[in-house]
C-alpha cells in the first residue's frame with residue numbers, strides 16, 4: 001500500500017517578482033488522499049498546475065510511476081492518467097455536458113472520408129459513469145443552466161471519462177454548501193476505495209481531517225513538511241501553515257447599538273428569469289450592529305444584498321439608508337452616500353481582472369480628491385494608497401501595486417476588495433461570503449476587521465453560508481428561506497441547532 | 509416589376525455574402541474578432557483576376573475553365589492575406605480590431621498598386637480595372653418555370669453551386685467534427701480548450717486562414733458578377749457580411765437567412781430604381797437601402813444576440 005505514484009523533486013517555479021514554488025520535494029502514494037495545505041498564495045495551485053502540465057517548472061523533476069516525465073501540456077498529463085478539477089472551472093458555457101467532457105478527446109465515427117463526433121455514444125458512456133460514481137447529471141444539459149455543484153460534477157466526470165488514476169482537486173469545496181461538501185467527500189472516499197489517488201487542496205482543516213491520509217504544508221512557496229493527518233490536530237496544521245501560533249478566539253465586546261442605518265421594508269425582488277427571489281423581506285441594521293443573514297445557498301440572501309447595493313432592481317418595498325429612500329438611486333450614488341459592498345463573486349463583480357492592483361484599489365474613489373484633481377488623475381496618490389493598503393491589509397502580490405490582478409491568488413484578490421471597501425469609511429458595509437476560499441489566517445484577519453468596523457459604530461450586513469461564521473460574528477441573525485426571512489432574533493436567543501433548523505425551513 | 513430578375517440577382521448577391529459571412533463565423537467562433545473579411549475578399553478577387561489576365565495573355569485565348577483557375581487563385585489569395593492577419597493577431601498579439609482595419613486598408617492599397625503594375629507589365633497597358641471574361645450561366649429546366657421563385661433557377665453562376673457545396677461542408681465541419689467542436693470552444697472559453705490539451709492558438713490560426721479562403725471564394729464570385737475587378741468595386745461588402753453574421757447570431761444556419769435578406773433587399777432596390785427610371789441621384793439613394801436596413805436590423809436585433817464569450821481576447825496560457 002506504500003507504492004509511490006508521483007514524485008516531485010526540487011520543483012521551483014518563479015513568476016515575475018515572486019517564487020511561487022521554492023525547491024519543493026514531495027511523494028504521493030498510490031491510493032491515498034493527499035492534502036495540500038497553505039495560505040493564500042502559498043503556491044498550491046501552481047504546484048498542481050505543474051503536475052497537470054499547465055506550467056513547466058523552472059527547476060526540478062517529476063516522476064510518475066517511477067519514470068521521469070516532462071509535462072508540456074495537459075495532454076501529456078492526461079496520457080499519464082492525471083486529471084484536475086481547477087479552482088476556477090474550465091467549462092465551455094454554451095456546450096452540453098457531453099460536449100464539454102469529450103472536448104479534446106472526441107470519440108469519432110467514420111463513414112468513408114467523413115468523420116464526426118459521436119456525441120450519442122459519449123452521452124451513454126457518461127450516463128453510466130455518472131451512475132457508477134453517484135455523480136448524477138443529465139449529459140444533455142447545457143453548462144450555463146447548471147448550478148456550480150453540478151458543474152463541478154462535470155469536471156469530475158471529465159477526469160473519470162479519461163480514466164484518470166490521479167485526481168487533483170483544487171479547492172473543490174469552496175463553492176459548495178455544507179451538504180454538498182459532505183457528499184463530495186463521500187465521493188472522494190468512494191474513489192479512493194476504487195484505487196484512485198487523490199490530491200486535495202483545501203483551506204478547510206476539518207475536511208482534511210475527515211478524509212485525507214497525509215497532508216503537505218506549503219508556506220511562501222516552500223514545503224514545511226508532510227504530516228500524518230490522523231496524528232496532527234487541526235490547530236497544529238493551522239499553526240504550521242501560517243508559521244506562527246494562531247489565535248482563533250474571537251473577542252466580541254457587548255455594546256449598545258446606535259441609530260438605525262439601514263431599514264429595508266417589504267422588499268420584493270424578481271430575478272432576470274422573472275422568478276421571485278426575495279419575498280417581502282424586512283430588516284433593520286443599526287450602528288455598531290452586525291446583522292447576519294444565514295441560509296442555505298440560493299435562498300435569496302445574495303439578492304437582498306444586491307438589491308441594497310443597487311445591483312438588482314426591486315419591484316416592491318423600500319430601502320432606506322439613514323432615513324432616506326435610496327431604492328431609486330444609482331449604484332454610484334449609493335456608494336457616495338456611504339455603502340460599501342463586498343460581492344460574492346470577486347472576479348466578476350469585485351475586481352477588474354486585467355487592471356493592476358493599484359487601479360483596482362482606487363476604482364471607487366478615483367474621481368475624488370486626492371486621486372484626481374480637476375479631472376486629472378494623480379498617479380502618485382494611487383501608488384501611495386496601494387502601498388499603504390498592501391502593507392496594512394497584508395495583500396501579497398508579486399509586483400506590489402503594479403501586479404496584474406488576474407495573476408494574484410484568489411485569497412489575495414479577496415483581501416484587496418476588503419481593503420478597498422473598508423477604506424471607503426462607509427456607514428454601512430455589506431459583506432457577502434467574505435471568507436470564501438480564504439486560508440484560516442486570512443479568515444481570522446477578516447473576522448477581526450469586521451469586528452473592528454462594528455466597534456467603530458458601522459452598521460454591518462453579513463451574508464454567509466458558514467453557520468459557524470454567522471454564530472461567531474453576528475449580533476442579530478436573520479434566517480433566509482425561499483426568499484423570505486423566517487426568523488430574526490438576537491444571537492443570544494438562538495442556538496446553532498435552532499438556526500440550522502430554520503435554514504431547512506422548519507418553523508415551530 | 510421583373511420578379512425573375514429580383515430572384516436571380518438576389519441569389520447571386522446573397523450567396524457570396526453568405527460564404528464570406530461563414531468565414532467571419534469561423535474566425536469569430538474561434539475567438540478572433542474578424543473585421544478584415546473585406547480585405548480578404550478584395551485581395552482574393554484581385555489574385556484571381558490577375559491570374560486570369562496573365563494566363564489569358566500567355567495563351568492568347570480565354571477558355572471557359574479559366575474561371576475555375578481564377579476561383580482557386582482567389583481562395584489562395586484570400587488565405588495569404590489571412591495568414592498575415594493571423595500572424596498579427598495570434599503571434600504578435602496586436603489588437604484584433606486594429607489589425608482588421610489595417611488589413612483592409614492594406615488590401616485596397618495593395619490591390620490598386622499591384623493591378624496597375626502587373627497589368628502594365630503583362631499587357632503593356634496599366635490599369636486598375638481588370639476586365640474578366642463573361643462567366644457561363646446555367647438555367648435549370650422545369651424548376652426555372654415555377655412562378656415567382658422560378659427566377660432562383662435562371663442564369664445561375666457556377667459559383668452558386670460551388671458556394672452551396674462549400675457552405676454545406678463548412679457547416680458540417682463546424683458543427684459535427686472534432687475540429688469544429690474545438691474551434692467553437694476557443695471562442696467561448698479558451699482555457700477549457702487548453703485544459704483539454706488542445707493548442708488554442710493553432711486552432712485560431714487555422715480558423716482565420718480558413719476565413720480568408722471563404723472570403724476569397726465570395727470575392728471572385730462578386731467580381732465575375734460585375735465582369736471586372738477594380739479595387740473600389742468591393743468596398744462595403746465585407747462589412748455587410750459581418751452584419752449578416754452578427755444578425756445571424758454567429759450561427760451558420762441563421763446567417764444563411766440573413767444573407768438572403770440582405771442580398772434580396774439589394775436586388776429589390778436595384779430593380780425598383782430600374783423600374784421607376786429614376787435619375788442617378790435617386791438610384792444612389794436606393795442603393796443605400798441594404799445598408800440602412802442593416803443598421804435598423806442591427807439596432808433592433810443585436811440586443812438578443814450573444815457573441816462568443818471570449819471574442820476578441822488574446823489567449824495567454826499564464827492568464828487564469
Ligand SMILES: Nc1ncnc2c1ncn2[C@@H]1O[C@H](COP(=O)(O)OP(=O)(O)OP(=O)(O)O)[C@@H](O)[C@H]1O
Pocket residue numbers: 015016018019020038039040041042043044045046047087396397398407408409410411412437826827828
Ligand atoms: N500566471 C501567474 N502569473 C504571475 N503570478 C502568478 C501566476 N500564477 C500564480 N502567481 C503567483 O504565484 C503565487 C502562488 O499562487 P497560487 O495560485 O499557486 O497560490 P495558492 O496557494 O493556490 O493560493 P489560493 O489559496 O489563494 O488559491 C501567488 O503569489 C500568485 O500571485
Ligand SMILES: [Mg+2]
Pocket residue numbers: 044045046087170409410
Ligand atoms: Mg489556488
